[in-house]
Amino acid sequence: MEFKDVMAQRHSVRAFSDRPVSDELLNDLLTTAASSPSWSNTQPYQIAVARGAVLEDLRETLPPMFDELVALARGSKLQQIKAKLTNDGVPDGDFRPVTHYPKDLQPRRNATGQKLYELLGIERGDKLGRHQQMRENFRFFGAPVALFVFVHEGLDVYSPLDAGIFLQSLMLAATDAGLGTCAQGALALWRSPLEKHFDIPGHYKLLCGLSLGYEAEETINTFSPGRAPLEELLIKAKPL
Numbered sequence: 243m244e245f246k247d248v249m250a251q252r253h254s255v256r257a258f259s260d261r262p263v264s265d266e267l268l269n270d271l272l273t274t275a276a277s278s279p280s281w282s283n284t285q286p287y288q289i290a291v292a293r294g295a296v297l298e299d300l301r302e303t304l305p306p307m308f309d310e311l312v313a314l315a316r317g318s319k320l321q322q323i324k325a326k327l328t329n330d331g332v333p334d335g336d337f338r339p340v341t342h343y344p345k346d347l348q349p350r351r352n353a354t355g356q357k358l359y360e361l362l363g364i365e366r367g368d369k370l371g372r373h374q375q376m377r378e379n380f381r382f383f384g385a386p387v388a389l390f391v392f393v394h395e396g397l398d399v400y401s402p403l404d405a406g407i408f409l410q411s412l413m414l415a416a417t418d419a420g421l422g423t424c425a426q427g428a429l430a431l432w433r434s435p436l437e438k439h440f441d442i443p444g445h446y447k448l449l450c451g452l453s454l455g456y457e458a459e460e461t462i463n464t465f466s467p468g469r470a471p472l473e474e475l476l477i478k479a480k481p482l
């Protein structure tokens with residue numbers, strides 16, 4: 243594929259078919275992504291690949307944890323304080339999840355969410371419908387492969403920057419090979435279920451997850467949120 247076509251065709255896939263991804267193809271995609279540039283070539287990231295029984299275990303474990311979290315968020319202040327003290331049901335990820343958006347970014351976030359729910363026919367007040375859709379994150383949208391990206395704690399923002407470049411390379415390589423992907427910040431909420439399956443070095447912090455596989459023919463995969471006009475991203479030069 244032409245580079246511009248790969249860029250145009252990559253989109254977040256939120257419904258995967260059960261068609262398996264071969265070891266050889268996955269290895270090939272990861273090898274391509276691993277050629278990404280990084281700060282002083284330090285490659286400050288490590289990837290945990292979940293497939294087969296490990297993935298199925300996570301697919302069973304995570305959705306109820308999400309349900310519990312949502313119930314807690316809707317519960318009383320007392321329940322929330324108790325949960326914080328006991329660490330019960332509270333996310334144990336390494337980075338604080340974004341719950342409040344800056345004023346200038348909130349409109350873009352809202353527009354994206356609204357458009358997605360509109361496409362799916364989920365009404366504004368339909369809390370259950372929204373919950374079920376969000377819950378799909380923790381089922382990896384049915385994907386046969388999930389990747390968890392960990393970043394070295396010692397390079398400050400440059401580790402996540404480098405991991406982001408790696409992720410984009412991986413997503414483009416997957417698109418070029420006819421596969422779909424969805425980067426998922428949601429998958430960084432809990433670290434402990436991953437510790438059960440992977441020997442994760444303590445100085446590597448869970449940044450993000452990514453589901454990967456073949457796209458299913460579902461309405462949700464036609465979602466195209468568009469982008470802000472380029473002028474909004476460019477900082478104007480001051481007149482001399």
Ligand SMILES: Cc1cc2nc3c(=O)[nH]c(=O)nc-3n(C[C@H](O)[C@H](O)[C@H](O)COP(=O)(O)O)c2cc1C
Pocket residue numbers: 252253254255256354379424425426427428429450465466467
């Ligand atoms: C770092 C990162 C985290 C994301 N987290 C999630 C997520 O948790 N769940 C989800 O459905 N989409 C997630 N997305 C996908 C974005 O919503 C999506 O990239 C954006 O709306 C643009 O749509 P497109 O990818 O289809 O072009 C994430 C994307 C990135 C880059």
